[in-house]
Amino acid sequence: MVLSKNKKGQITPGQPPRQYPGQPPAQGYPPQYQQPNQFRPMPQPGAFGASAQPPAVSLDPKTLMIIGGVVLLIIVTFIIIFVVRANMPHCPETCKPGLCDSSADCGEDTNYQCVTVPKADCDLELEMKKTACGGKVGSLVKFFDTATNECVTDEDSKVVAKPYNPTDRLTSGAGKYRITTKLDQPFNLKTDEVQIDFVAEQLNTQNLRITHVELDGSDAQRNTVILGEQNINRPVSAVQTPARTYLRLDVPGNDPNGQLKDLKLLIDIAYSTGTGSSMTDKTDRLTVTLRNLAFSWLRPTRAYACPTTSACDDNDPSTRDYCDASSAPFCKHDAITGACGNGVCESGENKCTCTGDCGQCGGTGKVTQSQCVNNACSIQLRSDVVVEPIKLSVQNKLGKVTVTTALEYNKPFNSRDDKVKITIKMDESDKSVTRFSIDSVQLLKGANIEISSAPLGNSLAPGGSVTAVLPMTTQLVEEDITPQLKVSYTMTTATGPDSASYLVNPQRVTVYSP
Numbered sequence: 001m002v003l004s005k006n007k008k009g010q011i012t013p014g015q016p017p018r019q020y021p022g023q024p025p026a027q028g029y030p031p032q033y034q035q036p037n038q039f040r041p042m043p044q045p046g047a048f049g050a051s052a053q054p055p056a057v058s059l060d061p062k063t064l065m066i067i068g069g070v071v072l073l074i075i076v077t078f079i080i081i082f083v084v085r086a087n088m089p090h091c092p093e094t095c096k097p098g099l100c101d102s103s104a105d106c107g108e109d110t111n112y113q114c115v116t117v118p119k120a121d122c123d124l125e126l127e128m129k130k131t132a133c134g135g136k137v138g139s140l141v142k143f144f145d146t147a148t149n150e151c152v153t154d155e156d157s158k159v160v161a162k163p164y165n166p167t168d169r170l171t172s173g174a175g176k177y178r179i180t181t182k183l184d185q186p187f188n189l190k191t192d193e194v195q196i197d198f199v200a201e202q203l204n205t206q207n208l209r210i211t212h213v214e215l216d217g218s219d220a221q222r223n224t225v226i227l228g229e230q231n232i233n234r235p236v237s238a239v240q241t242p243a244r245t246y247l248r249l250d251v252p253g254n255d256p257n258g259q260l261k262d263l264k265l266l267i268d269i270a271y272s273t274g275t276g277s278s279m280t281d282k283t284d285r286l287t288v289t290l291r292n293l294a295f296s297w298l299r300p301t302r303a304y305a306c307p308t309t310s311a312c313d314d315n316d317p318s319t320r321d322y323c324d325a326s327s328a329p330f331c332k333h334d335a336i337t338g339a340c341g342n343g344v345c346e347s348g349e350n351k352c353t354c355t356g357d358c359g360q361c362g363g364t365g366k367v368t369q370s371q372c373v374n375n376a377c378s379i380q381l382r383s384d385v386v387v388e389p390i391k392l393s394v395q396n397k398l399g400k401v402t403v404t405t406a407l408e409y410n411k412p413f414n415s416r417d418d419k420v421k422i423t424i425k426m427d428e429s430d431k432s433v434t435r436f437s438i439d440s441v442q443l444l445k446g447a448n449i450e451i452s453s454a455p456l457g458n459s460l461a462p463g464g465s466v467t468a469v470l471p472m473t474t475q476l477v478e479e480d481i482t483p484q485l486k487v488s489y490t491m492t493t494a495t496g497p498d499s500a501s502y503l504v505n506p507q508r509v510t511v512y513s514p
Contacts, residue, residue: 138257139186139298152302153256155188164293172284174271175203179288180242181265186257186296189250191304191329194228197242198267205271207359210234211283212268213245217260217295225260227251234343236269237355241341244316248330249297257298263290304329318342318356351377365478367412368512379477379514387412394504400430401491403460405504412510415473420506424487425465435492436460439499441468442486451483474511482508 126149133144133151140153161184170177182195198210214229228249236243251258265288273280306323312331313321318341319333335342340349345358352361352372361370361377367385370377381387393406408421424438438460442453451472458466472483485504490497 139296140256140300145302152300154300154302155186155298159186161186161188164290166290168288169201170286170288172269172286173282174205174208174269174284176201177286179265179267179286181288181290185293186298187249189297189299192249193330194247194249196245196247196265196267198234198236198245199242200236203237203360205273205282208236208269208271210236210243210245210267211270212266213247214266215247215249216264216266218262219260225251227260227263235345235357235359237360241356243356244314246333251297251299255299256301257296260295260297261293263293263295264288265290307331316341350375365512366480367510368478368514379512381412381414381512381514385412390507390509392504392506395427396502396504398489398500398502399491400433400493401436402427402429405485405487407485407504407506409472409506409509411507412512413472415471415511415513417514418472419469420472420483422468422470422485423465424460424467426460426462429462432493433491434494435490435497437490438466439488439490441470441488443470443472444484444486445481451481472509472511474513476513478510478512480508480510 129149129151130144133142135142136156137153139156139159141156142151142153144150145152163182164185165180165182167178167180170179178199178201180197180199182197184192194215196213200208210232212229212231215227217225217227219225228247230245230247232245234243234245251260267286267288268283269286270281270283273282306328309322312323312333314331314333316333318336318339320336321331321333323329323331335344338346338348340354341356343357345354349358350361351358351370352375355361361372364370364382367382368379369382371380372378373380388411389408390411391406391408393404395402395404404425404427406423406425408423410418420443422441424441426436429436436459438456438458440453440455440457443451445451452470454468454470456466456468460466472481474481483506485506486501487504488499488501490499492498
């Protein structure tokens with residue numbers, strides 16, 4: 001028995017004290033409770049009682065700050081990686097025949113994350129696409145394009161396009177025209193063009209040109225739809241060779257096909273009237289109604305290659321016809337420099353050598369007509385016009401002197417070859433006049449516009465005369481002029497010289513410039 005003292009100092013039975021490894025036996029305890037001095041195993045959890053805890057480990061504040069900073073850095077790094085990866089573009093997971101996505105699909109950017117799709121999944125996806133692709137959409141048929149692995153539409157091979165090519169005749173102030181519009185029905189927006197041939201059967205003007213063409217239609221709600229328009233500068237002459245224009249069309253939206261009605265072709269023309277500097281520029285709009293046409297159009301999705309070179313030939317020797325990658329599948333018709341008919345009046349071409357580019361040498365005025373002479377367009381007096389020589393004599397009493405003014409000229413008047421002959425004769429003079437001189441003569445148009453003049457300074461005695469020859473010019477092909485002759489003179493008497501002038505009014509005359 002082990003004896004121990006209680007709080008009152010009394011000796012009571014008790015347990016031997018706990019013996020820890022390496023601790024010497026307690027003195028005074030019975031031998032049966034004494035153990036040799038040896039190491040003992042560490043107490044297991046709970047050996048210290050239910051509430052006992054292992055000894056706590058304490059860290060200094062500096063070490064805690066370092067550990068916290070490392071943990072914070074790791075958290076921030078993971079957040080940055082998550083945000084960048086979330087916004088990083090990824091390679092598309094598109095299946096290809098016999099080849100699934102790989103890193104090669106990412107191009108040069110190696111940061112893309114590609115997903116490799118099993119080949120079996122690729123093949124299955126292709127088969128599903130092929131199975132879903134088929135059937136008809138109006139005059140279009142669906143088929144699977146193995147080059148792009150997409151379902152595309154094309155014209156149904158059983159649908160044969162029919163040509164629509166009406167010819168209309170129109171009249172405006174500039175002349176009479178024949179217009180032929182050619183297009184296929186149904187119309188393939190990806191391959192077809194509208195061909196417009198414009199022929200002037202009669203021209204009442206000069207320098208006729210087509211400036212704009214436009215094709216409009218109406219949809220089911222009667223809204224106007226502009227199918228195509230083009231600004232051009234195409235000269236037109238009164239010959240049978242047509243001024244040809246090609247117009248490409250499009251329809252707003254993405255519908256594969258459709259129909260429009262009330263198609264109208266609008267052609268804007270420009271021309272000049274008058275002659276010389278008095279020419280006036282005018283414009284007209286010609287409207288061609290495409291009757292008996294319910295315009296059907298198709299918009300295939302497949303790609304088309306260029307047609308053959310022969311298919312691009314427009315039978316116009318002034319154009320180079322071809323098709324390349326920039327225009328496919330449409331043909332190009334480039335004007336050949338220096339070729340007559342390319343729409344440009346170039347050096348060496350004129351209205352007689354190339355009417356298609358420079359316009360027509362023609363037109364008739366009041367007394368003239370245009371015609372080609374030695375391959376040059378010139379203005380000639382009309383053969384039905386008779387030239388009348390005009391002789392006019394007017395006597396003028398100038399105070400103490402009387403003079404007679406005579407004029408001679410042709411009517412109509414050729415500004416290049418003809419002249420106005422002016423003769424001034426002194427009929428009589430008072431004895432008080434010591435000197436009388438004609439200083440100058442002027443031909444005027446209107447009140448004060450000078451046509452021509454000549455200084456004289458000739459002194460006249462009774463019975464004497466002076467003659468002057470003046471041209472009468474115009475900047476126009478034809479111009480009606482009511483001229484005035486102004487004669488300036490000086491009369492000297494005992495009181496001194498006195499200068500004055502008088503007017504003579506000839507007949508109205510047509511002046512032309514050949």
